[in-house]
Amino acid sequence: MRKLIYGMNLTLDGYIAAPGDDIGWGGPPSDELFQFWSDQLQATDLSLYGRKLWQTMSSYWPTGDQQPGATPAEIEFARRWRDMSKVLFSSTTDKVDWNTRLVTGDAVAEITRLKAEDGGPMDIGGATLAGAAMRAGLIDEYVLATAPVLVGGGTPFFSALDNWVNLNLVETRTLPDGVILTRYETRR
Numbered sequence: 001m002r003k004l005i006y007g008m009n010l011t012l013d014g015y016i017a018a019p020g021d022d023i024g025w026g027g028p029p030s031d032e033l034f035q036f037w038s039d040q041l042q043a044t045d046l047s048l049y050g051r052k053l054w055q056t057m058s059s060y061w062p063t064g065d066q067q068p069g070a071t072p073a074e075i076e077f078a079r080r081w082r083d084m085s086k087v088l089f090s091s092t093t094d095k096v097d098w099n100t101r102l103v104t105g106d107a108v109a110e111i112t113r114l115k116a117e118d119g120g121p122m123d124i125g126g127a128t129l130a131g132a133a134m135r136a137g138l139i140d141e142y143v144l145a146t147a148p149v150l151v152g153g154g155t156p157f158f159s160a161l162d163n164w165v166n167l168n169l170v171e172t173r174t175l176p177d178g179v180i181l182t183r184y185e186t187r188r
Contacts, residue, residue, distance in 0.1 A: 002114065003121040004048075006130045007040065007143025009033075009179075010157040011150060016127055018151035021052070026147050030176035031073065033145055038077045040143070044084065045119050048111065050126025051090040054100075057081065057125075062098050087114070089129050108136045131159030141185050142167065148178040 008016050009026050017023050029037070041047075049057065064070060064078030086100040089107040096102045103110050111133055114122060124130050124139070133139050144157065167184035175181055 001116060002045070002119050003140045004111070004115055004133065004138055005040075005044075005121055005123045005141040005143060006125075006133070006139045007123065007141075007145070007183075008125065008157060009145045009147060011147055011154075013150045013152065014157050015151050015154040016157050017155040019154050021155065022151075023056070025149050025151050027177075029145075030179065032175050033177075033179055033181070034073055034077070036145070036175075036181065038073060038080065040123065041077065041080050041084065044121055044123045046114065046122045047084060047086045048114075048122055048124040048129065049086060049088050049100075050129035051088070051093055052128075053126035054088045054090070054093070054096075058098065058100075108132055108138070111138055112136070127155050127157065127159065134159060134165070135162055137165075137186075139165075139186060141170075141183060144180075144182045144184075145175070146180045146182070 009029070010016050011025060018025050061078050061081040065075040070078070082098050084099060086098070087103055088096050088100050089103050089110070091104050093102060107129060115138060124133055130139070166187040168187050169182065170185050171181070171183040173181040
């Protein structure tokens with residue numbers, strides 16, 4: 001059975017985007033944080049995306065390695081992202097590229113099916129998609145890169161749940177710029 005990991009950068013008050021889908025609150029990540037996410041991507045066998053995050057990622061990373069001034073780390077991340085297998089869950093998108101498969105049906109049923117397969121870890125991105133997986137009890141690990149900023153509203157990292165989810169802390173690390181990285185595993 002595959003492991004499903006939900007991780008993103010978020011504000012101290014728990015938002016992945018400020019009002020208006022503004023993600024500029026974090027500024028550029030430190031080299032250490034960027035490398036952490038790149039290493040996470042390298043260790044991931046399959047990435048699952050909701051529409052909004054897919055649009056953000058696919059608007060830049062397919063050619064991120066060709067951008068003027070791209071750092072070696074950005075070049076490496078862009079190549080990893082472009083080459084890895086991805087699934088987009090969307091009922092409004094009709095075309096995908098870059099090793100991506102489109103799923104328009106029941107996301108929870110498909111994620112459940114994918115988890116039951118043999119293979120390496122999967123990550124899930126996008127608050128709406130991850131919220132559905134959370135409510136279905138499918139997420140095995142949460143990775144939070146919490147920035148020292150309060151935005152007061154927007155898109156929350158965690159969605160409303162029907163039941164408690166008990167977690168075990170597996171890592172805490174302080175990164176540059178006051179970012180706190182924490183990893184939790186779901187207690188089953």
